[in-house]
Amino acid sequence: MRDEIVAGLEKPQKELPCKLFYDERGSHLFEKITMLEEYYLTRTEVAIMEENIGDIASRLGDRCMLIEFGSGSGEKTRFLLEHLKNPAAYVPIDISKEQLMRSAARIAATYPGLDILPVCADYNDAIQIPSSVKTVDRRIVYYPGSTIGNFHRDEAVDFLRRIARICGPTGGLLIGVDLKKDPAVLLRAYNDSQGVTADFNLNVLVRINREFDADFDIDRFRHVATFDPSNGRIELHLVSLADQTVRVEGAEIVFEKGESIWTESSYKFTVEEFSKLAFAGGFQTKKVWTDDEQLFSVQYLTTHSDIDA
Numbered sequence: 561m562r563d564e565i566v567a568g569l570e571k572p573q574k575e576l577p578c579k580l581f582y583d584e585r586g587s588h589l590f591e592k593i594t595m596l597e598e599y600y601l602t603r604t605e606v607a608i609m610e611e612n613i614g615d616i617a618s619r620l621g622d623r624c625m626l627i628e629f630g631s632g633s634g635e636k637t638r639f640l641l642e643h644l645k646n647p648a649a650y651v652p653i654d655i656s657k658e659q660l661m662r663s664a665a666r667i668a669a670t671y672p673g674l675d676i677l678p679v680c681a682d683y684n685d686a687i688q689i690p691s692s693v694k695t696v697d698r699r700i701v702y703y704p705g706s707t708i709g710n711f712h713r714d715e716a717v718d719f720l721r722r723i724a725r726i727c728g729p730t731g732g733l734l735i736g737v738d739l740k741k742d743p744a745v746l747l748r749a750y751n752d753s754q755g756v757t758a759d760f761n762l763n764v765l766v767r768i769n770r771e772f773d774a775d776f777d778i779d780r781f782r783h784v785a786t787f788d789p790s791n792g793r794i795e796l797h798l799v800s801l802a803d804q805t806v807r808v809e810g811a812e813i814v815f816e817k818g819e820s821i822w823t824e825s826s827y828k829f830t831v832e833e834f835s836k837l838a839f840a841g842g843f844q845t846k847k848v849w850t851d852d853e854q855l856f857s858v859q860y861l862t863t864h865s866d867i868d869a
Contacts, residue, residue: 562772562809569806569813575822578710579655579682580764582630587656589760591633596756598748601706604856605736609639612849612858617643619847619860620732623697627651627726629683629707634663636704640734641671649675649692653683684719689726699731706738706856709793709827713837716827720841724863733843733861739854740828743787750785750794750826758783761796764823774808784820796824831857839864 568575581590594602609616620626622645628637631652641647650667654660657680664678677690689699701723711719723733750757761783765776781798788795797820806813829837834857835845843861850857 565768565772566808566811566813569808569821570811573822574813574815574820576764576768578824579684580767581760581824582654582656583763583767584656584658586760586763586767587632587659589756589763592756593752593760596752596754598752600745600749600855601736601738604851605704605706605858606636606639608849608851608856608858609636613639613643615847616640616734616849616858616860617645620644620700620734621698622646623648623695624700625649625651625689625692625696625698626700626702627653627689628702628704629653629723630655630703630705631660631663632705633659634667637702638667638670640702641667641674647671647674648694648696649677651677651679651689653679653681653687655680655682686722687726697730699727701727701731701733702735703733704736704858706736706826708735709738709829710825711827712825713827716837717841720838720843724842727863729863731863732846735859735861737834737857737859738826738828739850739857740792740830741855743789745855746787746794746828747785750796757785757796761798761823765798768808772809774806776806777804780804781821792828794824794826794828795822796826797822834859 593599625648631654652660652664660678660680664676668676675692675694681687708716762778765778768774769776780801782801784797784799786795799820800815800817803817804815831848838845838861842863844864846862847860848857
């Protein structure tokens with residue numbers, strides 16, 4: 561991780577991996593973001609799930625192993641588990657160990673007959689899915705929250721192909737995908753009036769200071785969210801407010817005033833655009849559920865025969 565951080569900060573456009581957001585404080589801040597009025601994504605996704613849960617559960621089928629990437633607090637998962645027929649196992653995967661174990665314990669207490677198999681890992685890396693003691697008819701990966709938008713296109717295709725291999729030829733993917741819309745709506749969602757998103761973004765520097773012997777002065781950076789219409793994406797940046805030099809475990813990183821660190825991209829899609837991306841990643845779109853305003857979508861995909869290519 562140290563090498564990845566330093567290499568990113570030494571690029572002409574400085575950048576940091578968005579996985580740095582999710583230490584314990586960052587995970588807590590993100591949960592606060594999901595409850596903000598401006599942040600339509602979570603409440604819209606939840607409403608879509610609630611309205612269509614019967615259809616969703618029937619498509620996932622009996623005795624499935626539900627594998628969740630970036631399980632977080634597990635709130636959405638508990639609702640899904642309530643409606644699945646005879647789920648065999650649940651595999652939550654999260655990089656934040658403390659939150660992962662708390663969430664897994666709560667779900668285990670609620671569903672004592674379910675085989676709970678938590679995995680603390682970065683799901684961008686190769687992951688070995690644990691075996692269940694129960695009979696599993698099919699593997700379903702659950703990837704809510706539009707996090708697929710954090711990947712550039714080629715990265716997203718590679719990532720989806722890894723998921724397709726985990727699912728296997730009979731498996732499926734239930735995924736949240738944010739849709740293209742008025743940029744003003746997007747910018748409000750990532751520049752909330754309470755400044756929670758700013759705290760979430762700046763917490764990356766707090767974490768690097770704590771874990772990687774760095775000396776970022778947090779007050780000399782500012783959160784900025786912009787929309788890039790040519791690529792259809794929101795970008796989060798941390799902009800240096802002065803000329804300064806920062807040290808990260810011995811490496812000196814020079815900033816000019818106005819220079820930024822790119823911390824996250826969030827791509828938005830039309831349904832057709834995501835269908836093409838998914839197919840390149842080894843999936844075919846079976847069903848898309850959206851809200852009335854077409855803000856967000858929940859999509860069910862199954863693997864196609866090209867997943868090992």
